[in-house]
Amino acid sequence: MSTQTINRGPDGARPIGGAQGAWLVAEREITTKLRSKAYIVSSAVLLLLVLGGVLFSGFMANSGGFGGPTRVAAVGEATAAVQPLDGKGFEVTQAEDRAAAEQLVLDGEADAAVVPGGDTAVGLTVLAEDSPPSELIQALSAAPSVELLAPTADNPALAYLIAVAFGVIYMLSAITFGTTIAQSVVEEKQTRIVEILLATVSARTMLAGKILGNSILALAQVVAIVAVASVGLLATGQDLLLGELGTSLIWFGVLFAFGFVLLATMYAALATLVSRQEDVASAVSPVMWLVMLPYFAIIFFNSNPQALAIMSYIPFSAPIGMPMRLYLGTAEWWEPLLSLAILFISIAVVLLIGSRIYSNSILRTGAKVKLSEAIKG
Numbered sequence: 001m002s003t004q005t006i007n008r009g010p011d012g013a014r015p016i017g018g019a020q021g022a023w024l025v026a027e028r029e030i031t032t033k034l035r036s037k038a039y040i041v042s043s044a045v046l047l048l049l050v051l052g053g054v055l056f057s058g059f060m061a062n063s064g065g066f067g068g069p070t071r072v073a074a075v076g077e078a079t080a081a082v083q084p085l086d087g088k089g090f091e092v093t094q095a096e097d098r099a100a101a102e103q104l105v106l107d108g109e110a111d112a113a114v115v116p117g118g119d120t121a122v123g124l125t126v127l128a129e130d131s132p133p134s135e136l137i138q139a140l141s142a143a144p145s146v147e148l149l150a151p152t153a154d155n156p157a158l159a160y161l162i163a164v165a166f167g168v169i170y171m172l173s174a175i176t177f178g179t180t181i182a183q184s185v186v187e188e189k190q191t192r193i194v195e196i197l198l199a200t201v202s203a204r205t206m207l208a209g210k211i212l213g214n215s216i217l218a219l220a221q222v223v224a225i226v227a228v229a230s231v232g233l234l235a236t237g238q239d240l241l242l243g244e245l246g247t248s249l250i251w252f253g254v255l256f257a258f259g260f261v262l263l264a265t266m267y268a269a270l271a272t273l274v275s276r277q278e279d280v281a282s283a284v285s286p287v288m289w290l291v292m293l294p295y296f297a298i299i300f301f302n303s304n305p306q307a308l309a310i311m312s313y314i315p316f317s318a319p320i321g322m323p324m325r326l327y328l329g330t331a332e333w334w335e336p337l338l339s340l341a342i343l344f345i346s347i348a349v350v351l352l353i354g355s356r357i358y359s360n361s362i363l364r365t366g367a368k369v370k371l372s373e374a375i376k377g
Helices: 018-034 037-062 078-085 098-106 134-139 156-190 193-197 203-235 239-271 277-300 305-311 318-328 335-361 371-376
Strands: 070-075 090-095 112-116 124-128 145-148
Touching: 018 037, 018 156, 018 203, 037 203, 070 078, 070 098, 070 134, 078 090, 078 112, 090 098, 098 112, 098 124, 134 239, 156 193, 156 203, 156 239, 156 277, 156 318, 203 239, 203 335, 239 277, 239 318, 239 335, 277 305, 277 318, 305 318, 318 335, 335 371
Parallel strands: 070 090, 070 112, 124 145
Antiparallel strands: 112 124
């Protein structure tokens, strides 16, 4: 078929353009997805799995199920307050004085120590090496003062779990909704609905609407996952961890929202090169790799400062690289802003090329369109 864009509808009216046309297409994408029982059920199952995973890990951590009971050294009057916890996920021993208790913690013979004093109602202070012992703090009747003897933002086990969480959420959401865009584009070409749609809106407006609609759905899913995970953390007394993740979660949402716009444009543009659902996977495989590679990178390099720094400035990995650095405390305040600026520039370039590919290929059926031909027009 010809690659020309239909400029007028059957009644001679011009296509709806601008924000109104884009929103009409976006609304169609959103309502179509929300009417799908499979989408509703899969989303509900995903949220339940996230909540169940957070609750399970929290309960296990609080009960000492991930590595035995928490070893606590008690000093003087603090012994009476801590002794009832012995055998209930904690192993309590006595220390002669505060200096001895500090040494036990620094030598690794105790996970934490409790000493008299502090500016809280409980009158106790918890001593820890590199991270507050949330399970012990929760077990006490009131929140004690916490002093870190060797503070560091790097807790390898916890950092690994957070890296995996960021990577999984990013990859699943990007692939799920990116594939939805690609399949929708090809379905409209197969059924020739696109010809009717192009009589109402222009090709570029249609592309903008598809990106907008699916970006809203993807971001809504990410926000729902974060909200459910936060509820789970609060329910299991892991509010300290939630507080540490606050800034990281905000920037994860921001960078994911704009990062998905970049990916959605590529999914939609490459999907127009084919006319059969069977060819969608091969057409969008380059984008799939751009989504999967950051997932593997964050798992293997979550403790590598240099690798994380590079990832935080690459548009396709910034949504997980930068939040990890913020959690670890290795990023300056201005770095997320610079990463976002680079992402904006990348979106502008990809939108320029992607809209050209989309406009030149959306009406072409039959054999696969070569990328070079789609760009040239």
